Amino acid sequence: MRLPGGERARLTALYGGLLVLAGAMLIGLINFLVAQGLYTTISTAVARRPDEIPGGAAPSSYASAELASPGPVPAQGDAEAAEAVRTFTRAAQQATQNELLTISLITLAVFAVISVALAWWMAGRVLRPVGVITRTAQRLSGENLHERIALDAPDGELKRLADTFDAMLDRLEHLVGAQKRFAANAAHELRTSLAVQRAAAEIGLATADPEAVARIRRKLIEVADSSERLVEGLLLLSVSDQGLDHHEPVALDALVRSVTAEHTASQQVRDRGITVRTETAPVTVQGDPVLLTHLVHNLVGNALRHNHDGGHVTVTARGRTLEVTNTGPQVPPETVPYLFEPFRRLEERRHARGEGAGLGLSIVASIARAHRARIDAEANPDGGLTVRVVFPTPDGGS
Known part of the structure; x- marks a missing residue:
């Protein structure tokens, strides 16, 4: 499916979407891994012996009921203490997960904004050569075909595209120059033949000398034949340039x-x-x-x-x-x-x-x-x- 908007907007959506998706997957993985071991971590911390708890004491015998190897059924007081620890552990786990999720969502939102901004800047950098090519193409006309992109960039697809465009301009400039010379030379050849015919007619035919008239007549026929060959050559050149039928x-x-x-x-x-x-x-x-x-x-x-x-x-x-x-x-x-x-x-x-x-x-x-x-x-x-x-x-x- 093609996204609407310009190429920069589409690249921004693509880059930004990929970055946000990667961030979301990373945050989801962290939350999943933390949730897997959080209950055990809290239980272990709460079940520490009194002498291991800094600055205070902890329940005395729930650890044997909760964490020790299977053995005799604990006393009624120990069972109540163990249930209290389990309730406390679940509450601490839920609170910790909620806090972690909240912080993760806020972080993801900030990351998304930064990702879109970076994607917009990155797309602009990537498309800068395309903009240079576009502006150069818009400026070109028959009068400034000598201009070139001359893109100063590391070798890559866009650098090769700009170099290819410059090579195309070289060929186009040569072709346009050849066409201009062709038109000018054709006009000169035809104009010269017409000038010779006109001069012969005005000067040579003004005399009554039969030999001069015959000589001018031969010259006019010769120039007319030359002009006919020129026109036939131009027509043949045009036909051959069009390819074969x-x-x-x-x-x-x-x-x-x-x-x-x-x-x-x-x-x-x-x-x-x-x-x-x-x-x-x-x-x-x-x-x-x-x-x-x-x-x-x-x-x-x-x-x-x-x-x-x-x-x-x-x-x-x-x-x-x-x-x-x-x-x-x-x-x-x-x-x-x-x-x-x-x-x-x-x-x-x-x-x-x-x-x-x-x-x-x-x-x-x-x-x-x-x-x-x-x-x-x-x-x-x-x-x-x-x-x-x-x-x-x-x-x-x-």
């Missing part, structure tokens, strides 16, 4: 060969003289074939785009691992983790043909998370990047 077996090796052959046959690869090698072994994963196609397409396309003329790309798919390695410019190792964030590039965007929108690896990371796959990357010593996606086993392991 269904799973089905996908032959990853066949998918890799198909996508790689498509890229190898492109005019851009032939013009730049890039060599693409494919190494596959039969492997089947559970997932969405459309999203997995985009994952392989973006990995291979990114490896080709960020490469130098005459370079090479190696695509390997075996043992539930997809690995894409390319040659290219040197990649600082400390920048590798940030390449999976949207719109992150090694160099500033120049709006050149085939440059991309900076969403390739972020889409790959999102699709990998949707498939519960592990993704990591490392900079190659001679330049370029190696990206590795490890898909989970059918039983859910990686």
Whole structure:
């Protein structure tokens, strides 16, 4: 049964009730033990010989009638004396028990008040970290996610709860920061494309030169294609972030060969003289074939785009691992983790043909998370990047 009131009131009732119950049991045990031996104690004290009674005398022969071993029946006077002693002993016992009970009840009442006060204070001390966590959570907003509880307390359940809350705030701050950067970068990319189109239209189309008009026309189409790819990338990123609607077996090796052959046959690869090698072994994963196609397409396309003329790309798919390695410019190792964030590039965007929108690896990371796959990357010593996606086993392991 749940007690009404706040947690402090419930803990106070629990702690105080347990303390009062323990006190009552202790007092009851003391009264019971005292009552068991009280009659004998009083009888022994009253039955002492006259020479053992300080400052006076006691009845002379009742002790032999009351306490001695069985023997001859005592005389009439001794029997009356023994009965008087028994009556006196019972009265003394009853009076002593009543006095002890009264004192015990008064002591229990005082103990109950002190117990409730101590329980209230103890509950407040125990719940103080919870109050700190609550006040911190109430203060938090998008503007002060940097605040932390930083609870100064011995290691325990509440200390671990506060540390877990701080770790959650770290992840939340990182996520909110990434979302803000994503929105700002998306707005910047779209605004830049629109500004280029507007400038081309206002300046280039003001001339009557057919060659200039044709050149501006090609530029407008190129910028429009870039904007379309950007919007498609943002939509794909949003879809993959929502997870998978269904799973089905996908032959990853066949998918890799198909996508790689498509890229190898492109005019851009032939013009730049890039060599693409494919190494596959039969492997089947559970997932969405459309999203997995985009994952392989973006990995291979990114490896080709960020490469130098005459370079090479190696695509390997075996043992539930997809690995894409390319040659290219040197990649600082400390920048590798940030390449999976949207719109992150090694160099500033120049709006050149085939440059991309900076969403390739972020889409790959999102699709990998949707498939519960592990993704990591490392900079190659001679330049370029190696990206590795490890898909989970059918039983859910990686």
